[in-house]
Amino acid sequence: MAASTTALVLFAILCPVRLVATRGGTTVENPTVLKTTHEPFQLTDSTEARWIFDPDEDVGTDPDEEALTPGMSEADKPGVGMPCIGNRWHSRGNCGKLSIQRIDAVHYNVQLYCYSVALTGKPGAKASTDASGVCKVPRRKLCLADEQCRRGTYCRYCEKSNGYTCQEVTQDYMHRLPGLKVLPTESVSFMLVFVTRNYIKSLEAAASSQEGLTRDPRTGAISPYGVNPQLAISALQDLEKSFANIEEATVAGANSASKSGASFILSGDGRFIMKSIRAEEFTVFADRLVEQIADHAGFEFAECTTEDPPLCWASHALAHTSLVVPLLAFSNPKNNEYWTAMPAVAQMRGFVTSRNVTDLSPWGTVHYFDTKPLPAKSNARSTFLRTLAQSGFHPKDPRTHPAQTAQWNNLNETLRKDVELLSVKTQEGESQIDYSLFFELYQPSRNVHAPGPGCISSVGCFHQDVKGICWVLCISIIDYFVTYGPMRKLESLFKGGKFNGYGSKVIEMLDCSFDQVMPVGAKSEQLERSKQNTLLRLQFPRGDFVDNQKVCAEYTDMACHDLQISHCDYDKNHIVYVAHNFGRRVDFCTSHWARRAFVVAQTREFRDLLLKSGPGTLPKMLMAASSPRSVC
Numbered sequence: 001m002a003a004s005t006t007a008l009v010l011f012a013i014l015c016p017v018r019l020v021a022t023r024g025g026t027t028v029e030n031p032t033v034l035k036t037t038h039e040p041f042q043l044t045d046s047t048e049a050r051w052i053f054d055p056d057e058d059v060g061t062d063p064d065e066e067a068l069t070p071g072m073s074e075a076d077k078p079g080v081g082m083p084c085i086g087n088r089w090h091s092r093g094n095c096g097k098l099s100i101q102r103i104d105a106v107h108y109n110v111q112l113y114c115y116s117v118a119l120t121g122k123p124g125a126k127a128s129t130d131a132s133g134v135c136k137v138p139r140r141k142l143c144l145a146d147e148q149c150r151r152g153t154y155c156r157y158c159e160k161s162n163g164y165t166c167q168e169v170t171q172d173y174m175h176r177l178p179g180l181k182v183l184p185t186e187s188v189s190f191m192l193v194f195v196t197r198n199y200i201k202s203l204e205a206a207a208s209s210q211e212g213l214t215r216d217p218r219t220g221a222i223s224p225y226g227v228n229p230q231l232a233i234s235a236l237q238d239l240e241k242s243f244a245n246i247e248e249a250t251v252a253g254a255n256s257a258s259k260s261g262a263s264f265i266l267s268g269d270g271r272f273i274m275k276s277i278r279a280e281e282f283t284v285f286a287d288r289l290v291e292q293i294a295d296h297a298g299f300e301f302a303e304c305t306t307e308d309p310p311l312c313w314a315s316h317a318l319a320h321t322s323l324v325v326p327l328l329a330f331s332n333p334k335n336n337e338y339w340t341a342m343p344a345v346a347q348m349r350g351f352v353t354s355r356n357v358t359d360l361s362p363w364g365t366v367h368y369f370d371t372k373p374l375p376a377k378s379n380a381r382s383t384f385l386r387t388l389a390q391s392g393f394h395p396k397d398p399r400t401h402p403a404q405t406a407q408w409n410n411l412n413e414t415l416r417k418d419v420e421l422l423s424v425k426t427q428e429g430e431s432q433i434d435y436s437l438f439f440e441l442y443q444p445s446r447n448v449h450a451p452g453p454g455c456i457s458s459v460g461c462f463h464q465d466v467k468g469i470c471w472v473l474c475i476s477i478i479d480y481f482v483t484y485g486p487m488r489k490l491e492s493l494f495k496g497g498k499f500n501g502y503g504s505k506v507i508e509m510l511d512c513s514f515d516q517v518m519p520v521g522a523k524s525e526q527l528e529r530s531k532q533n534t535l536l537r538l539q540f541p542r543g544d545f546v547d548n549q550k551v552c553a554e555y556t557d558m559a560c561h562d563l564q565i566s567h568c569d570y571d572k573n574h575i576v577y578v579a580h581n582f583g584r585r586v587d588f589c590t591s592h593w594a595r596r597a598f599v600v601a602q603t604r605e606f607r608d609l610l611l612k613s614g615p616g617t618l619p620k621m622l623m624a625a626s627s628p629r630s631v632c
Contacts, residue, residue, distance in 0.1 A: 078135045080148045084114035086127025093127055095135035100142040102163035113138045115150050119215035120287055122333050123152025137166050139334070146198075152220035152332070154198075168332045169194050185265050189246035192274060192341055195219045195330045196240040203229045203236070212300070214290050221330040222286050224294035225313060230304045235313035235327045239341055242267040243274075271347045271360065272327075275340050281481035282331050282338040288426065289481070290329075296421050297321045311355060314348050319453045322411075322418050324438070324478045345476050346440050353452060363442035363451075363472055370436050370478070373505035374554055375496045384439055385559040388513060389588035391441070391471045392458035397517040397587060401462040403449060408456050408514060411475060415510060422480050423503035433488060433502040435480035437509065442472040512552035516588045519545045524586075527578065536579045536586070537567075540594040546575065549595040560589035568597040575601075 077096030078084045084093045093114025099107045114133040116125040127133025136150040137143045142163050143155040149166035158165040169191050199216045206213040207229035214226035225232035243249060248268025265274040277285075294300065297320045304312035317325055326340040346368075350360040369384035394400050395408030422432035447461045451472045460469035482488065484499055492499035518524075519541065527535040540546055549556065564580040577597035582589055 078112075080112055080135055080137060082135050084112075084127065084133045084135045086114050086116075086129055086131045086133050088129040091126050091138075093133060093135075098137065098148070100144060100163070102142060102161070104162055108142055110137055110141045110143075112136060113150065119151075119217055123220035123331070124150055124333070140165050140167065146218065151217055154194075168334065185249045185251055186246045188265055188274060188339070189243045189249040189267075191330075192243050192328070192339070193240055193246065195221050196236050196243075196328060196341075199223070199328070200233055200236050200240070203233050207233065214294060215286075219330065221328055222290050223328050224290045224297070224325055225299055225327060227291075227294040227300045228302055228304075231299055231302045231313050231316070234304045234310065238310045238313070239272055239327050242269050242272045243341075266344070269357075271344055271351070271357075273342055273344050275342065277329075277338050277340055277481060279331075279333070279336065279338055280483075282329060282340075284432075284481050284483055285326070285329055285340070289432075292421060292424075293321075293323065293325055296417075297323070297325065310357065311352060314343065314352050317343075318349065318352055320414075322414050322454055322475060322477050323421075323480065324476050345438065345478075346474075349440070349452070349454070349474060363444040363448065365442070367441045369439040369441070371439065371509070372434070372436050373502075373509040376434070376498045376505075378436075382558040385513065385555060387441065388473075389516075389559040390584040391473070392460050392469065392584070392587075393456060393471070393473055393514060394459065394517050394587050395456065396515050398520065400459055403462060404457060404459060407451070411454060411456055412510070412514075414454070415475060415477070416507065418477055419503045419506050422477075426483075430483040430485055431503070432480045432482065433484045433499045434482040435502075435506075436478050437506065438476040438478045440474040440476075442474075444470055444472060446470070448472050508551070509555065512555040515552070516556065516591060518587055518590050519543075522590070524590075534581050534583070536582065538577055538579055538590055538594070540575045540591070542570070542573055542575055542598075546591060546594050546598065549591055553592070553595070556589065556592035560585060560592045563589060563593065565593050565597055568601040570598055570601050 095112035097109040112135040114127045153166040212227040252264035252266040263276045302316040326342045328341040331338045347360040354362040369380040371381045372378040455474040458471040521541040523539045525537040567578040
């Protein structure tokens with residue numbers, strides 16, 4: 001008898017099957033489907049109940065329980081949706097069972113589990129020992145309505161179970177729907193729309209009670225906008241509408257995966273992007289950043305109006321932070337799926353500027369530069385600095401237009417506050433690192449004097465008589481979910497301290513990019529102007545301004561290294577050199593080369609190097625110079 005029992009147990013483990021259902025005294029091995037619509041069914045009293053083995057349950061089953069009266073939970077035990085007490089040894093805690101009717105009209109008793117009520121935990125987290133929880137139907141167990149299922153799951157038809165079960169809405173679920181063939185982009189878009197619609201329902205209930213809801217207890221989704229339900233409803237309705245036509249969603253770009261392995265899906269109208277993130281990044285956002293960002297951006301105090309709800313959330317976000325804030329984040333930990341949905345920042349800015357959803361590019365074509373500070377690798381950094389040097393953004397120049405200086409002061413203050421937020425350390429000593437400064441550069445067909453929050457106009461925009469040289473530059477911070485944890489500290493150790501003081505490095509890059517000017521007291525004299533050459537004789541006062549250029553030397557060299565100078569000289573008060581064809585980079589690059597000219601003029605070894613290497617591109621007359629002070 002023992003041997004046969006052991007064999008039966010082994011067979012059940014290796015080949016899990018459902019016990020056949022019985023109706024009255026008849027065995028039903030292939031129950032006839034009584035209803036084919038995907039609508040929940042109501043319980044009746046015409047059938048008896050049996051416990052079944054479910055190979056897809058979260059944890060083990062308990063087949064020894066007695067059958068219950070249909071539609072009722074066990075006596076003296078909490079039913080579905082009722083408070084419960086957790087138990088470390090049993091996921092069910094003190095929860096009872098629920099009798100559910102399957103499509104074959106047979107009732108089954110589903111064991112309820114005691115789930116944690118803490119919304120900061122992962123969906124499906126059980127209540128700890130002696131902690132308060134709530135009784136819900138576990139994942140992949142029979143159900144009648146969404147409200148019976150644990151957080152993050154929904155009551156959906158399951159052909160395998162011949163009834164409705166609590167399931168995550170995942171890509172895998174979409175591909176298993178009978179008769180439905182979808183592409184990966186469409187299935188992810190469907191997931192987003194489904195989660196968004198359910199979250200909006202919860203927000204509408206929260207709005208009536210005037211309570212915030214950054215974490216939806218039904219879907220497990222997260223939104224920093226949720227501190228203000230009206231603001232969140234405005235944002236999520238906009239997001240849902242953008243992804244409503246799921247067949248129009250596209251993979252963003254030919255190379256849809258980033259260096260980190262993330263995937264990007266663009267909404268049909270191009271206004272929103274879905275990005276896959278890692279589990280640890282989702283945890284950082286869910287556990288820490290969501291409330292910090294909501295408070296930092298003042299979402300709680302935003303007032304949405306009924307006249308233009310789509311503009312409300314976008315206008316407020318742009319006006320209060322340079323962070324590209326996700327509207328929504330949701331996950332399915334069982335399938336290792338983690339997604340964020342965020343605005344396409346240029347399109348959001350265009351919408352707010354034009355106030356017309358059909359005109360998302362009021363300033364014309366945009367050029368993007370995703371940059372990081374040294375010593376981190378950044379493919380776009382050199383190109384951006386070279387472009388910046390020629391575009392007329394010199395807010396620290398006393399000769400510039402006052403409006404440009406004011407625009408930069410506002411933008412710079414916002415950026416510094418955002419970097420400060422990301423630099424705050426946790427109890428574990430971790431801060432946010434490896435994020436990017438995301439630059440948008442526009443060349444509008446008209447002069448733009450007031451580009452709005454997050455942007456700055458070039459000098460050319462303020463001259464009515466000059467056309468074609470007006471530029472608008474906007475700056476955002478993206479990809480800020482990475483923390484300075486043990487592995488990143490180890491990586492930083494072996495890569496020249498790339499993450500040490502990351503926030504300070506970001507500020508240094510900003511300062512070096514926008515502080516470049518010709519100092520007060522500098523003089524320029526045009527020596528030659530022709531089609532081939534423009535020569536300027538520059539005289540700079542010696543002092544801290546030129547000496548401090550060494551702090552930014554690596555950045556300014558990226559923008560100015562290809563230029564040439566000659567006739568370097570200096571005395572105790574001045575540095576003199578001749579600039580060759582600096583063009584529009586005069587204001588940005590002259591201080592960089594003033595320092596280089598001073599160093600060159602001081603160094604005898606430089607003359608020796610030139611004598612050994614030949615004249616190269618420098619004038620031959622420099623090779624005959626007898627004094628190192630005249631060689632450059």
